[in-house]
Structure formats: structure tokens, C-alpha cells
Amino acid sequence: xxxxxxxSHTNVPQVDLxxxxxxxxxxxxxxxxxxFVHGGxxxxxxxxxxxxxxxxxxxxxxxxxxxxxxxxxxxxxxxxGIGSGDEVLVPVNTFHATAAAVVRAGATPVFVDxxxxxxxxxxxxxxxxxxxxxxxxxPVHLYGQMVALEQLASLAGRGVQIVEDAAxxxxxxxxxxxxxxxxxxAAWSFYPGKNxxxxxxxxxVVTRDAGLAAKTRRLGNxxxxxxxxxxxxxxxSRLDTLQxxxxxxxxxxxxxxxxxxxxxxxxxxxxxxxxxxxxxPKCMPGNEHVYHQYVVRVPERDRILNSLRGQAIQAAVHYxxxxxxxxxxxxxxxxxxxxxxxxxxxxxxxxxxxxxxITREQxxxxxxxxxxxxx
Ligand SMILES: *Cc1c(COP(=O)(O)O)cnc(C)c1O
Numbered sequence: 001x002x003x004x005x006x007x008s009h010t011n012v013p014q015v016d017l018x019x020x021x022x023x024x025x026x027x028x029x030x031x032x033x034x035x036f037v038h039g040g041x042x043x044x045x046x047x048x049x050x051x052x053x054x055x056x057x058x059x060x061x062x063x064x065x066x067x068x069x070x071x072x073x074x075x076x077x078x079x080x081g082i083g084s085g086d087e088v089l090v091p092v093n094t095f096h097a098t099a100a101a102v103v104r105a106g107a108t109p110v111f112v113d114x115x116x117x118x119x120x121x122x123x124x125x126x127x128x129x130x131x132x133x134x135x136x137x138x139p140v141h142l143y144g145q146m147v148a149l150e151q152l153a154s155l156a157g158r159g160v161q162i163v164e165d166a167a168x169x170x171x172x173x174x175x176x177x178x179x180x181x182x183x184x185x186a187a188w189s190f191y192p193g194k195n196x197x198x199x200x201x202x203x204x205v206v207t208r209d210a211g212l213a214a215k216t217r218r219l220g221n222x223x224x225x226x227x228x229x230x231x232x233x234x235x236x237s238r239l240d241t242l243q244x245x246x247x248x249x250x251x252x253x254x255x256x257x258x259x260x261x262x263x264x265x266x267x268x269x270x271x272x273x274x275x276x277x278x279x280x281p282k283c284m285p286g287n288e289h290v291y292h293q294y295v296v297r298v299p300e301r302d303r304i305l306n307s308l309r310g311q312a313i314q315a316a317v318h319y320x321x322x323x324x325x326x327x328x329x330x331x332x333x334x335x336x337x338x339x340x341x342x343x344x345x346x347x348x349x350x351x352x353x354x355x356x357x358i359t360r361e362q363x364x365x366x367x368x369x370x371x372x373x374x375x
Pocket of ligand 1: 068069070071094095097098140165167168188189190191201202203
């Protein structure tokens with residue numbers, strides 16, 4: 001069967017959500033029918049069941065479903081007591097929302113470069129940039145592997161909270177521990193394209209801390225401590241019941257899907273092993289990587305990206321504009337040259353298509369297309 005399926009001439013998507021849906025379709029339909037009958041669309045038993053399952057999956061005592069990953073970061077920061085007057089250390093190589101959530105919480109982002117090997121938060125620079133107003137550090141477990149949180153211990157010792165952005169790290173561990181185990185909380189996104197994705201926006205905060213969990217839940221539920229008893233002004237940020245049953249069905253498969261991602265990453269590793277122009281992603285010792293993205297570094301990235309797209313191969317760039325160069329954060333006063341490692345990476349990085357159901361044939365097509373343009 002190898003090599004002759006029509007898919008070798010068709011689109012190679014960035015992700016294939018339809019193939020994931022096909023595995024859970026009948027169960028999700030049945031669960032939706034139940035919800036259509038009982039009519040509870042926000043919170044409820046289905047949400048509690050998913051929260052408990054996700055807490056177990058991460059080894060945490062508490063999980064609070066919220067409306068998005070951005071909300072999860074903001075609410076976790078607020079629940080940790082971070083707000084106006086606080087500075088929060090944030091890597092510049094991440095999605096915009098990481099720092100946006102800091103601003104929305106009323107705090108000020110203090111940007112930190114990434115290190116060159118894994119493109120994760122430079123933990124040494126994070127400690128150098130910490131000052132008397134630093135309330136928290138927000139390490140981002142980018143592309144599917146975790147930051148070396150143990151190297152932030154000296155910050156934690158100075159009373160700086162560690163709030164983890166785990167939006168790209170469902171199933172990732174470091175020394176066997178999931179996000180949330182070192183920090184006071186981990187924030188998750190269940191945006192459809194993440195390793196664990198809903199059918200719309202959704203997110204969660206996990207924590208070992210009962211008080212922090214209770215504060216997060218209160219903040220996301222209009223500041224209510226009990227029905228019609230509002231202690232503070234909060235937000236409306238909760239997990240929809242329909243999303244919870246989708247997430248529960250996918251959670252039951254994520255370990256297999258992550259294993260398939262790792263196998264696909266290993267296939268790319270072998271396909272590109274003879275090509276010195278393509279720098280392959282590395283897994284930090286101690287980490288279990290879940291390859292949310294398979295990020296290579298190449299010369300003339302844009303030429304390669306355009307060529308791949310011209311051949312219906314949906315490669316992408318995560319992320320082309322480091323946060324300090326985004327207009328939204330211009331008020332922080334940074335410019336080109338301030339975070340050189342991230343700036344250089346932004347010119348070279350390329351996320352190749354990788355998802356649980358990618359075929360060897362699709363990967364070979366990506367490899368051939370890359371080799372063609374590299375000459
Ligand atoms: C996706 C993502 C977010 C935001 O999550 P949403 O659910 O889209 O709000 C935050 N941080 C990182 C690193 C992400 O990848």
C-alpha cells in the first residue's frame with residue numbers, strides 16, 4: 001500500500017481535526033444528545049467529571065475549567081495575587097496571549113529572551129531580570145516540552161510565584177512531573193488545534209492549592225462565593241458542558257495520540273538526518289516531549305515556507321514576531337536587538353505538519369518538498 005495512495009498528491013494540513021473527531025464521533029454524539037435533553041449547557045456533572053479526569057491526568061488535586069487559555073493564564077495570575085504594581089517575567093518567544101494575560105491581570109510584563117537550544121525561556125536571564133517588583137515568572141512550555149523549572153528555584157525562594165503556561169504541553173512531563181507540579185498553578189488552553197482541543201474555545205487552571213483553585217473558580221463565576229452572593233467583581237469564564245464531553249472523550253485518547261506524535265517526530269528526525277541545513281528540534285534531557293509543534297530551523301525560511309505552501313503543504317511559523325516587537329507591547333519600549341536569540345530564531349523557525357494521524361507518506365512528501373527547495 002505504501003506510496004500509491006492519492007493523498008500523496010493532496011494537501012498536507014498543519015493538523016487534521018477531522019481524523020481526531022472520527023475516533024470519538026459516536027461517543028460525543030451520544031453525550032451531546034444527553035445534554036440536549038437535560039439542557040444544562042454551562043458547568044454541571046459533565047464539567048466536573050472532565051475537571052476531575054484532567055486533574056488526575058496532570059497529577060494535581062484541583063482543576064478549574066475556564067473559557068479559554070488566555071483566561072486561564074489571567075485567572076491563575078489573579079488567583080495567585082498578581083495584579084497592579086507587579087512585574088511578571090515573560091518569554092518573548094511565545095504566543096501573544098501569554099503576555100496579554102499579564103496585562104489583563106493588571107501587571108506589567110518584563111520580557112526575557114529564549115535560550116538557543118530549545119527556544120524556551122532563558123532561565124538565567126529570567127533571574128537577572130527579576131527585581132523588587134517581580135511578582136511572578138510565567139514560563140511557557142513551548143512546542144510540547146517543559147521549561148527547566150528546577151532552575152527557577154532561586155526565584156521561588158525569593159517569593160516569586162511560578163505560574164506555568166502549559167497551553168502547548170498536554171501530556172508533557174519533566175522528570176516525570178506534569179506542569180503545575182513546580183509552580184503554584186498551570187494554565188491550559190483547549191483551543192481546537194492544541195494537543196487536547198475542544199470544539200471551540202476552552203481552558204483550565206490546575207493546581208495543588210485548594211485556596212488558589214477556589215479563588216480561580218470564584219473569579220470565573222462572577223466573583224460569586226455562593227449563589228447570588230458576590231464577594232468581588234469577577235468574570236464570566238467557565239467551561240461549557242458540550243466542550244467538557246468533547247474534552248473527556250479526547251483525554252481518553254491523548255496518551256495514544258501523543259505517542260503517535262512522538263513517532264511522527266522520530267520519522268522526521270530520520271528523514272532529515274542527512275541534511276545539515278535543517279536543524280532539528282531537540283528534547284531537553286529529563287523531558288517527555290509531546291510535539292505540539294515540530295519546529296526546525298532553516299536558512300531562507302520564508303522562501304521554503306512559500307514553496308511548501310505552493311505545494312499545498314501547510315507549514316507554519318510559531319512565532320514570526322517576538323512579543324517585544326509587537327505593536328501591542330510597544331509601550332514597554334523595546335526594539336530590535338533587545339532579545340537577539342528570539343529574533344534570530346524568528347527568522348529561521350519553521351513548524352512542519354505534525355499531528356497524530358499524519359501518514360509516513362505525507363511526511364515523505366514534506367521531506368521531498370523541503371529537499372527540492374534546499375537544492
Ligand atoms: C494557545 C495559547 C494560549 C492562548 O490560549 P487560548 O485558548 O487561545 O486563549 C496561550 N499561551 C500559549 C503558549 C498558547 O499556545
